[in-house]
Amino acid sequence: MRRRIIVITAVHAPSAHFLPDAYTSLLAQELPEGWEWHWLIQEDGRSDEVAPYVPDDPRVTFTQERPGGPGTARTLALALADGEYVKVLDADDQLTAGTPARDLAALEGDPTIGWATSRALDLLPDGSTAGFLGDPDEGVIEQGALFDHWSANDYRPQVVPGTLFARRHLVLALGGWMALPASVDTGLLLALNAVSRGWFTSDVGLLYRKWPGQSTSRPAHTDPAERDARMAVVEARARALSGLRWSSPPADRAPRAPAPPAD
Structure with missing residues (x-):
């Protein structure tokens, strides 16, 4: 029986024409023997403008529901998530070759790691790319470490939430993506880090497209009052989860370090 990585993409009409590029990036992926991907494309709304861009591929499932924002669309897609792992892919972004395989190796190799992220590059309109400063070193990100950095740096995450790969x-245990107009990936990432360790890969895993129609370029996204409200809810959720002192896996089930040899 083959095992699956579920790639979840929320899409609305303005970004639908980028879906073929995202699909091409999925086709370039090579997974370990016995693994496959299943792409869930969830339209945020019901229109006739997205379906023409959805690939005709049995590994792709397209669904539509009433509009509720990207967080709602991604969470609804979980209803069809028939695999052990979830990978985020925005409709206008592209995976680089090898990304899901690297994420998978990190989580399959260590049951105490609940999620993974990777380096990202901005994909500019002229086709060139630009990097980010401040990426962590490759390796384990301890439980709570992302929240500490985020809260101390004007609510800017140390890693790109759009590269998320998670169990x-x-x-599901965390309720999926938050019911917010934006910052839903950040909210889920910080919630995951509140209850589990993560992994960061320094290889580039995502090309993050910059274009005039993207939601982060709209004035509402940077409106101070709305941003403050979003960040307050994201922070409160992460703090509440940390206060529960819940960890995944539970401490009594986490792998124990081998005992030192007897003298």
Whole structure:
């Protein structure tokens, strides 16, 4: 029986024409023997403008629901998530070759790691790319470390939330993506880090497209009052989860370090 990585994409009409590029990036992926991907494309709304861009591929499932924002669309897609892992892919972004395989190796290799992220590059309109400063070193990100950095740096995450790969049962346990107009990936990432360790890969895993129609370029996204409200809810959720002192896996089930040899 083959095992699956579920790639979840929320899409609305203005970004639908980028879906073929995202699909091409999925086709370039090589997974370990016995693994496959299943792409869930969830339209945020019901229109006739997205379906023409959805690939005709049995590994792709397209669904539509009434509009509720990207967080709602991604969470609704979980209803069809028939695999052990969830990978985020925005409709206008592209995965680089090898990304899901690297994420998978990190989580399959260590059951105490609940999620993974990777380096990202901005994909500019002229086709060139630009990097980010401040990426952490490759390796384990301890429980709570992302929140500490985020809260001390004007609510700017140390890693790119759009590169998230996570255990499906953890995403479900946390209620999926937050019901916010934006910052939903950040909210889920910080919630995951509140209850589990993560992994960061320094290889580039995502090309983050910059274009005039993207939601982060709209004035509402940077409106101070709305941003403050979003960040307050994201912070409160992460703090509440930390206060529960819940960890995944539970401390009594986490792998123990081998005992030192007897003298």
